[in-house]
Amino acid sequence: MERIYLDNNATTPPIPAAAEAVARALGAWGNPSSPHASGRRARALLSGAREAVAALLGAPPAEVFFTSGGTEADNLAVAGGARAAVAAGAARRVVTTAVEHPAVEEACALLAEEGFEVVRVGVDGEGLLDPGALARAAAPDTALVACILAQNETGAVFPVAEAFAAVRSRAPLARLHVDAVQAFGKVPFTPAGLGADTVAVSAHKIHGPKGIGALWCRAGRRPLPFARGGSQEGGVRTGTENVPGAAGFGAAAAAALAEAAARRERLARVGAILEEGLLSLPGARRNGPPAASRLPGTLNVSFDGVRGDLLLLALDDAGIEVSTGSACASGAAVPSRILTAMGLPPERARGAVRFSAGALTGEAEAAAAVAVAASVLARLRDSLSPPSGA
């Protein structure tokens, strides 16, 4: 049975070019800081990778710093950015949204433990953000404002440029951070166009390797680093660089840039097949905004009366790989924090299943997944309904 992978927001399969770049770079084992030939070979790979990631971002390579992934980039920008702003005279106050990825949410929680006031701006019933709400929550001395660009569970794309323009005029000291991990390569943006100071991205969401990401930092707006040591990555993220990871990231970014338009068009077609097919199944409800305000290829859906965790397992048995937004704690499905923030009732949130296509998902695969989901759902419902006469 050919399995169909529709969990690309969790991670994506690496493209062959990325895997080959990793393997080649393992052979260029020199330390990029060493001046001799082996070091220069590794440094050349690192520079090439930085250029490719910067090109996909639409930013100068000198402003791109490699990290161990999106989580580290977010943590660094949020905690290190807020601390840098305080050192420059801002108050211990940060503003973010109620629907951030844990990489940002938990970094804000860390700041709260240090005595920062954290304001979380809510979203509407479709998971969309009012761009004015972030600015209204910011005070003139706010240290940091962090906003996700494309929400990982619902795919909702936020009007960050509009929001940040309003924030900037109200809170001039604030560091403005964007978690663009899900948007990178799927939604056209540039850090400058967003009006951001820092932007976090990750390789494994764009068909590159895991354990490598990057933080873009506007010149003069670098966060305070967590680790102290050498001066690698401009001191923003010290430690001998992950050259194979960076090389794989560079190859994935180069392919994403070369194929950007074709990928977006295909993802939109695949997304339309999923949306049309899945939302026409009995009792289906979309969790999130309409396609025009969503990441192409991401669909979060609940089916009345069916638990998401059970549906996930049944789909997995039938060869379809998706995810739920719910964590499983002591055997009970805990409704997703994101869907709860949208005001969804617990039953509907517990029913949520996320289908997320990627650059390698074909239209036939999407159509096959819909057909399998229809029969799995009918079977699950049969098994859940009480026997007749009971």
Ligand SMILES: Cc1ncc(COP(=O)(O)O)c(C=O)c1O
């Ligand atoms: C929106 C968002 N931010 C941050 C991350 C963390 O990235 P990484 O897995 O590279 O640490 C993820 C990964 O799921 C994500 O979806």
